[in-house]
Structures are given as C-alpha cells and as structure tokens.
Amino acid sequence: MSNLSAQRAATSDIVDIVERYHAAMNALDFKALERFLTETAVYVSDGVGVFEGRDKIMAGFRAYFAEYGDQVATDETIEAISDRAVRSVWKLNATSAKTGVKLARSGEETVFLDRNGFIEKVIVRDRTPANEA
Numbered sequence: 606m607s608n609l610s611a612q613r614a615a616t617s618d619i620v621d622i623v624e625r626y627h628a629a630m631n632a633l634d635f636k637a638l639e640r641f642l643t644e645t646a647v648y649v650s651d652g653v654g655v656f657e658g659r660d661k662i663m664a665g666f667r668a669y670f671a672e673y674g675d676q677v678a679t680d681e682t683i684e685a686i687s688d689r690a691v692r693s694v695w696k697l698n699a700t701s702a703k704t705g706v707k708l709a710r711s712g713e714e715t716v717f718l719d720r721n722g723f724i725e726k727v728i729v730r731d732r733t734p735a736n737e738a
Contacts, residue, residue, distance in 0.1 A: 620683055623691040623716050626724065631678060633670055639663055643723045650729035652710060673699035673708065691716045694732075
C-alpha cells in the first residue's frame with residue numbers, strides 16, 4: 606500500500622471512530638461513550654463547560670442528557686483534518702426537561718485521538734449562541 610493509500614485509510618478510520626462516538630451520544634449509550642475516552646480525556650464546550658478526566662466528562666454528559674434527553678444532533682460535515690483529528694460541523698435541537706424551553710445550537714467540534722484511536726480531547730465551539738428554537 607502506498608503512503609497516500611495508507612494515509613487515506615487512516616483518516617477514514619478516525620472519521621469512523623468519531624461517527625460511532627456521535628452515534629453512541631445520540632443513542633444516549635453512556636457505556637459505549639465511556640469506552641471511546643481515555644482516562645485523562647479533556648472535554649471543552651461553549652455549551653456545557655470544561656471537564657477533565659473520563660469520569661468528570663461522563664458525569665457532565667449524564668447531567669446534560671438528564672435535562673436534554675430528547676436531543677437530536679446531526680453532523681452537516683465530518684472530516685479528518687490530520688491523522689489524529691476530526692472536525693465536524695453540527696446542529697442540534699433539544700427541549701429542557703426542567704423548563705420545557707426548546708434549544709437550538711450549531712457549531713464545530715474537533716476531536717483529537719491518541720495513537721490507539723481513543724479520544725483524548727474534544728473542543729466544541731458554538732457558531733451561534735444557544736437560543737430558543
């Protein structure tokens with residue numbers, strides 16, 4: 606296999622990992638989500654804050670989805686930007702279980718993977734401020 610072919614296969618693999626991570630998130634499959642993350646992963650999000658370590662990230666996910674359990678998120682684009690990073694442009698709609706207020710957000714996420722394909726850092730940036738749908 607040529608270097609270019611190997612690089613394309615590697616970037617295809619990391620995109621697949623992030624697509625499966627997003628599918629687990631949409632399914633609220635917390636056990637699967639946990640398996641994607643390194644123990645020392647960092648999650649930085651305009652919408653939910655900063656969580657350092659897999660346990661804190663998972664606690665943040667559980668708290669967020671306890672309130673926004675009906676969230677529907679879709680990737681408009683998803684692409685490898687290096688051999689260990691994937692960028693997605695996304696949008697989501699959800700309803701607060703506490704207040705009934707509808708939420709619409711859109712933004713960009715960059716997922717960084719370690720050499721073994723586990724997520725070591727996620728940066729989520731909103732393109733538009735969260736607003737009522």
